[in-house]
Amino acid sequence: MSGVALAIDIVAVFVLAVLVLSRYADFRKQHCLVVVATLLAWYLCFLIVFILPLDVTTTIYRQCTVDHRHISPTPVSNLTSAVTVNINSSNGNPGPQLPPPCIKPWSYIPDGILPVFWRVVYWTSQFLTWILLPFMQSYARSGDFSITGKVKTALVENAIYYGTYLLIFGTLLIYVAAHPGLRLDWPQLQTIGITAANTWGLFLLVLLLGYGLVELPRSCWMAAQPHHLLLRSQFKVAKLLTERVEAEETLEDVMEEVRKVSNTVRYNHPLRKYVDTILRKCPSEFQERTGRNMDDYEDFEESSSSSPSERSLVKLHKQVISAVQSQLQTQVQWKMLLDRAFHLEDVTRNQGNGDRQFMHTFPSSEPQAWLVRVLYTPRVEWFWECVVRGWCYRGLALLLAAFTVVVVWSECTFFSTSPVLSLFAIFIRLAESTYNYLHIQSACFISISFLSCCTYWTVFRIRVFNYYHLAAHQHTDAYSLLFSGMLFCRLTPPLCLNFLGLMHMDTAISHQAREQTAYTSIMGSMKVVSFIADGFYIYYPMLVLLLCIATYFSLGTRCLNLLGFQQFMGDSEMTSDLVDEGKELLKREKRKRQRQEEGSSRRRVWKERYGNPSAEPVRNRNHSDVAGDSMVPSRASSTYVGPSHRDSDCMELLQDSEALDFNADSFPDNGLQQGAELGRYQPAGRYFSMSHSRIFDDV
Numbered sequence: 001m002s003g004v005a006l007a008i009d010i011v012a013v014f015v016l017a018v019l020v021l022s023r024y025a026d027f028r029k030q031h032c033l034v035v036v037a038t039l040l041a042w043y044l045c046f047l048i049v050f051i052l053p054l055d056v057t058t059t060i061y062r063q064c065t066v067d068h069r070h071i072s073p074t075p076v077s078n079l080t081s082a083v084t085v086n087i088n089s090s091n092g093n094p095g096p097q098l099p100p101p102c103i104k105p106w107s108y109i110p111d112g113i114l115p116v117f118w119r120v121v122y123w124t125s126q127f128l129t130w131i132l133l134p135f136m137q138s139y140a141r142s143g144d145f146s147i148t149g150k151v152k153t154a155l156v157e158n159a160i161y162y163g164t165y166l167l168i169f170g171t172l173l174i175y176v177a178a179h180p181g182l183r184l185d186w187p188q189l190q191t192i193g194i195t196a197a198n199t200w201g202l203f204l205l206v207l208l209l210g211y212g213l214v215e216l217p218r219s220c221w222m223a224a225q226p227h228h229l230l231l232r233s234q235f236k237v238a239k240l241l242t243e244r245v246e247a248e249e250t251l252e253d254v255m256e257e258v259r260k261v262s263n264t265v266r267y268n269h270p271l272r273k274y275v276d277t278i279l280r281k282c283p284s285e286f287q288e289r290t291g292r293n294m295d296d297y298e299d300f301e302e303s304s305s306s307s308p309s310e311r312s313l314v315k316l317h318k319q320v321i322s323a324v325q326s327q328l329q330t331q332v333q334w335k336m337l338l339d340r341a342f343h344l345e346d347v348t349r350n351q352g353n354g355d356r357q358f359m360h361t362f363p364s365s366e367p368q369a370w371l372v373r374v375l376y377t378p379r380v381e382w383f384w385e386c387v388v389r390g391w392c393y394r395g396l397a398l399l400l401a402a403f404t405v406v407v408v409w410s411e412c413t414f415f416s417t418s419p420v421l422s423l424f425a426i427f428i429r430l431a432e433s434t435y436n437y438l439h440i441q442s443a444c445f446i447s448i449s450f451l452s453c454c455t456y457w458t459v460f461r462i463r464v465f466n467y468y469h470l471a472a473h474q475h476t477d478a479y480s481l482l483f484s485g486m487l488f489c490r491l492t493p494p495l496c497l498n499f500l501g502l503m504h505m506d507t508a509i510s511h512q513a514r515e516q517t518a519y520t521s522i523m524g525s526m527k528v529v530s531f532i533a534d535g536f537y538i539y540y541p542m543l544v545l546l547l548c549i550a551t552y553f554s555l556g557t558r559c560l561n562l563l564g565f566q567q568f569m570g571d572s573e574m575t576s577d578l579v580d581e582g583k584e585l586l587k588r589e590k591r592k593r594q595r596q597e598e599g600s601s602r603r604r605v606w607k608e609r610y611g612n613p614s615a616e617p618v619r620n621r622n623h624s625d626v627a628g629d630s631m632v633p634s635r636a637s638s639t640y641v642g643p644s645h646r647d648s649d650c651m652e653l654l655q656d657s658e659a660l661d662f663n664a665d666s667f668p669d670n671g672l673q674q675g676a677e678l679g680r681y682q683p684a685g686r687y688f689s690m691s692h693s694r695i696f697d698d699v
Contacts, residue, residue: 005107006117009050017043025481026474034478037128037136041485044125045492048519049452052496053444055114055517056428056505057105057437063515064102064435105437114518122493122522126197129489130165133482134158140478143318145274168196172532194523195532201494205455206540208462208491210547211556212454213404215461218552221397224390226347233341234582235568235575240337241585244330247323254323255286257316261308274313281320325477332475338593341586351386358382362593403450408545414502415538417512424502448499455495459487497523498541509538 021039138154172192222228258278265275279287308316342361350358358381406423413421420426424447431439463469468480500506500520507516550556557567561574569575 003109003113005054006051006109006113009054010047013046013050014043017046022474023472024470024474024476029474030478030481031140034136034140034481037133038481038485041125041128041133041489044121044128045488047121048125048492048496049448050445051114051117052448052499052517052519053441054107054109055118055519056444056500056503057107057440058109058114059505059515059517060432060435060437060440061102061105061108062111066515068102103435103437105441107437107441115521118519118522125489125492129486130197133486133489134161137479137482137486140482141318141321143314143316143321145277145314145317149314165196165200168200169193172196191523197490198494198497198523199532199536201490202498202537202540204487205491205494205498206544207547208455208458209451209495210544211551212458213407213544214548214551216454216457217397217400217404220393220400224393224397226344226351226390230341230344230348231570231579232568233337233344234579234586236337237341237582237585238578239566240330240334244334247327247330251283251323251327254316254319255282258282258286258320261313261316264307269307271308271310271313274310274317278313278317278320281317281324283324329469329471329475329477332473333471336473338586338589341582342590345586347385350382353382353386356382358385361590362597400450404548407451408548410502411498411541411544414504414541415509417504420504422502422504424499425504428503428505444503447502448496451495451499452492455491456488459484459491497537501537 017039021035021042025035025038027035135154135158138157139150142150142153144150144153169192172195173189222232262275262279265272269275346359346361353359357378359378410422410424414425416422420429424443427443428440431443460470468483470476470480470484496519497506500517501509504512505514505517506520507514554569557569560567561569561572566574566578
């Protein structure tokens with residue numbers, strides 16, 4: 001079985017990395033180099049987490065063999081001892097107890113394999129996070145039209161970033177050079193570089209881990225409360241609408257600028273090829289409209305002073321890429337958020353359903369396998385959504401909370417080796433005393449998986465304005481994908497070192513004469529920089545307790561609210577206002593979706609009855625195609641039937657507290673009817689729900 005466990009983990013982790021990345025990145029649309037670099041970064045980090053328990057069990061076995069080598073007597077004395085033990089045993093005396101024999105673990109990895117493996121994995125991940133990924137990140141976001149221009153821009157943007165890292169490395173280098181008992185050589189230079197990288201990574205690790213240790217169990221606990229999730233979704237709907245409108249307005253402004261540039265730079269202009277490159281990044285509707293309006297037979301005049309410069313085109317190209325990506329992300333997030341809010345409304349309403357049949361307001365748009373349709377009946381769905389799901393989330397939240405307490409206690413006490421206070425070290429020593437490798441591997445894997453989940457979960461949730469955001473359903477841009485790979489490669493090595501320190505298997509922290517793992521052997525002797533090894537690595541992780549307390553009382557959320565960044569807080573007046581606004585938006589979107597579905601159902605019935613949908617009466621066709629507001633009462637038996645078309649429209653007209661603006665000039669002349677149909681939320685608070693061709697649909 002030697003090496004089989006390692007091979008299985010290598011293949012399984014690769015499959016896991018591909019599956020997780022496929023949720024956030026579209027392999028067909030993203031550049032192949034971006035996908036490969038991000039996948040490699042995620043794969044190496046996941047690999048470290050999964051292989052480290054095998055390294056721990058192999059190290060414990062090697063420690064056992066070393067202990068027996070020092071304790072075991074010579075062959076002659078061993079034979080005498082064996083005879084003495086047999087004689088004493090026959091006389092009834094137990095005799096001296098020999099240490100139990102060392103049992104080789106099933107996942108034992110032969111000597112010499114893990115050190116080479118860790119060197120390849122570690123130095124590849126460090127090359128990615130400090131050199132390649134930052135360069136690719138700036139390269140992907142650059143608006144230059146040539147490879148040389150993109151490379152130059154990437155180097156300039158990363159100058160400050162590389163300078164910060166060189167400053168830390170230079171400071172440590174000066175410290176070692178000035179120390180009288182140390183001399184500089186290549187292994188010590190490697191150790192200084194590793195120490196600098198781990199110091200920067202540990203600083204980020206404590207911040208992200210402190211947030212995840214509290215927020216992950218709390219999110220699981222809140223997931224058992226559909227009413228709370230509904231309020232949060234309503235808040236997000238109102239907040240996301242503002243972002244969506246801003247993204248659409250920004251895109252319109254950028255497209256207007258592109259249109260002006262396209263009309264100015266004609267077909268035989270030297271910069272026309274750059275304009276064509278910009279047009280290819282624009283939405284297809286804009287490309288068609290611009291192509292129809294462009295006159296290719298008008299020559300440009302060299303004396304024209306209105307022609308843009310190449311630098312301005314580079315800036316415009318970058319703006320187009322950012323605006324199109326932001327508009328697409330907000331559009332997809334809006335649809336996903338509406339689906340989730342409607343589902344939570346269904347769950348809240350079905351909790352009081354005496355028939356115990358789950359009733360949907362809208363049928364699911366995602367195709368389901370026939371086995372799921374057969375087994376996941378409305379009754380089974382009701383028990384899962386209204387009864388079982390809540391208890392499962394509560395049990396998971398309590399389990400995660402218990403792990404959080406163990407981690408926080410161990411982080412604050414792992415420096416104490418006599419007595420041993422770290423719970424991780426106590427559990428490992430108990431399993432090590434009986435050489436139960438299965439328990440050791442299970443405990444190591446569960447522990448490091450929990451630490452990794454808390455850290456990575458924060459990475460997936462954080463959002464830095466519009467620069468970094470991991471959007472699900474394959475709508476993450478190249479910049480965010482590369483940035484996530486940088487964070488993973490930067491956080492995983494100090495996370496694993498901290499985990500080994502919690503178990504007292506890092507000799508630089510435990511100060512014990514034990515066999516060190518192959519992973520810590522590539523780090524070199526951290527004693528080269530003693531004030532970091534004996535100070536920062538030991539006492540800085542204790543700050544995780546303060547961060548957990550701050551996260552529990554939502555101090556960060558309250559500070560963001562004071563700074564003007566809207567965050568969900570139940571006791572805030574602004575939160576209540578946005579929740580109410582979200583309720584009204586959900587009502588309008590629900591009525592709109594109902595009219596669209598029933599209009600499509602009516603067209604389908606008309607096609608089945610008459611065979612030619614174009615023969616539909618003019619009045620009905622205009623009403624359904626232009627407005628999309630027709631209704632049919634037919635619905636599946638397990639579908640919630642809303643109010644009738646006439647009643648809902650009259651109630652909307654009578655109860656709408658916001659006046660509708662029927663000014664036809666409010667919409668631009670560039671034919672963007674999609675914005676009018678989707679509804680345009682104006683800064684003054686008015687909501688344009690329809691264009692001039694639809695203003696009487698609700699009467």
